[in-house]
Amino acid sequence: MACARFEPLIALHVGGELVAPEVEAHLRTCAECRGFAEELEHSQAALRSLREEEAPAAALAEVRGRVLDEIASRKPSWWFALRWHYALAPAAAAVALVVALSLRPPLPPSPGPPSLSLPAPAIAKSASPPSVRRPAPKPAAALREPLLVKMFTDDPDVVIYWLIDAEGGS
Amino acid sequence: MQELALPMTGGEGGRTQDSELALLVRRAKAGDVVAFEQVLRLHERRVFLTALRLLDSAEDAKDAAQEVFLRLHRHLRRFDDTRELAPWLYRVTVNVCRDIGARRSRDEALPLELAAAPPAPDWSDERRIVAMGLRRLPERERAALVLRDIEGLPTAEVARVLGSSEATVRSQVSSARLKIKRFVDRFLRRA
Numbered sequence: 001m002a003c004a005r006f007e008p009l010i011a012l013h014v015g016g017e018l019v020a021p022e023v024e025a026h027l028r029t030c031a032e033c034r035g036f037a038e039e040l041e042h043s044q045a046a047l048r049s050l051r052e053e054e055a056p057a058a059a060l061a062e063v064r065g066r067v068l069d070e071i072a073s074r075k076p077s078w079w080f081a082l083r084w085h086y087a088l089a090p091a092a093a094a095v096a097l098v099v100a101l102s103l104r105p106p107l108p109p110s111p112g113p114p115s116l117s118l119p120a121p122a123i124a125k126s127a128s129p130p131s132v133r134r135p136a137p138k139p140a141a142a143l144r145e146p147l148l149v150k151m152f153t154d155d156p157d158v159v160i161y162w163l164i165d166a167e168g169g170s
Numbered sequence: 171m172q173e174l175a176l177p178m179t180g181g182e183g184g185r186t187q188d189s190e191l192a193l194l195v196r197r198a199k200a201g202d203v204v205a206f207e208q209v210l211r212l213h214e215r216r217v218f219l220t221a222l223r224l225l226d227s228a229e230d231a232k233d234a235a236q237e238v239f240l241r242l243h244r245h246l247r248r249f250d251d252t253r254e255l256a257p258w259l260y261r262v263t264v265n266v267c268r269d270i271g272a273r274r275s276r277d278e279a280l281p282l283e284l285a286a287a288p289p290a291p292d293w294s295d296e297r298r299i300v301a302m303g304l305r306r307l308p309e310r311e312r313a314a315l316v317l318r319d320i321e322g323l324p325t326a327e328v329a330r331v332l333g334s335s336e337a338t339v340r341s342q343v344s345s346a347r348l349k350i351k352r353f354v355d356r357f358l359r360r361a
Contacts, residue, residue: 011344011351015318017325018340043351046300047319050223055215063218063232064210067239071203 003033014040093162096149100164188254195251206246210239213256216321217263223316224267226305234266241266260323260331264313271309296354303353307346314342315350 006026012018013027014037027034149162191212197205214235221234241262242249249258304312310332317328318339325343329336 007348008341008344011347012340015343015347017343039355040347040351042296043300043354044319044347046297046354047304047315047350048322049297050301050320051322053219055218055222056228059228059232060214060218063235063239064207064214066232066236067210067243068203068207070236070240071206071243 003030003036006030006033007036010037011040013037014044092151092160093149096151096162097164100147100149191255192251195246195249195255199246199249199251206243209242209255213259214239216256217259220260220263220316220321221267223301223304223320224264224309224313225271230267230270234263234270237266237270238262257323257327257331260317260321261333264317264331267313268309296358299354299357300350302357303350306353307349311342311346311349314339315346318343319347 003026006023009018009020009023010027010033013020013023027037147164149164151160151162191209194205194209194212198209217238218231218235221238222228222231225231225234238259242259249255304315307315313332314328317323317331318325323331325336325339328343329339332339
């Protein structure tokens with residue numbers, strides 16, 4: 001059929017994608033192609049009417065629920081991580097405390113408070129032979145200086161500080 | 171349920187909706203789950219129905235819509251909120267449907283609307299017949315026709331969504347329209 005070559009062009013013409021004087025002129029003179037174009041417009045209208053179709057509410061609700069559940073199951077990763085850090089913090093602090101106490105040099109026995117007992121090694125030193133040299137005791141201030149334990153977590157914004165005083169308390 | 175204006179709708183109302191949507195997207199990007207749910211509600215109908223028309227199966231369409239919105243949630247932090255969301259969603263919907271279509275053998279379930287009643291030759295049934303014709307189109311022609319004629323996207327936007335040229339889209343749309351018309355003609359003659 002001689003008009004067959006116009007069919008793809010008419011299909012675009014009815015959708016507004018093609019404005020071609022040649023096609024318009026042909027439609028004015030060819031009744032068969034005008035009928036063809038009208039039928040195409042009819043099926044086009046039926047296609048466009050599908051745009052108004054409603055989606056089943058139950059299906060949408062199901063999808064929404066699945067999506068939000070999935071997101072909720074993923075979301076609190078940082079929160080749970082933080083909770084785990086807090087849960088582990090006392091155990092980590094206890095380990096740090098034991099290590100800190102085991103590395104501390106032993107204090108000389110004294111009936112009085114630690115600050116009063118410190119001069120004792122100096123008196124003992126003068127009474128003992130010069131060949132025996134004991135390591136100089138640390139100053140009282142250094143012994144009483146609290147130990148700072150810094151614990152890093154997976155979250156760079158969360159760092160746990162643990163202060164341990166000379167008596168091992170915190 | 172609130173319905174999102176189509177991307178190409180102009181006018182004051184469309185701009186207001188767009189700015190409200192942009193605000194919701196920004197809030198969702200900041201981790202506001204309530205805002206994300208509102209974004210989801212605004213787009214769920216379009217995404218689901220597009221997937222349904224591309225996949226012919228309500229179950230597959232639900233899976234596709236779920237995957238689209240999960241991808242949106244994952245992608246949201248990197249989403250440029252100066253851009254419109256709808257074209258991105260259409261593109262992801264088409265890609266997800268292609269993946270699902272390739273992965274699953276197509277079941278014979280009718281689209282929900284077609285399953286409701288057998289076709290009969292009057293106007294409302296012509297709509298059903300057209301929908302049946304749509305199912306028989308090749309995948310790429312169907313995607314082009316769904317986006318252009320049912321979703322109403324401009325040809326240039328369809329080309330961007332499908333990752334092809336405007337000339338290719340015009341050719342696919344023209345061919346698909348002719349096939350639909352022939353299918354309707356044959357169906358009505360048989361009836």
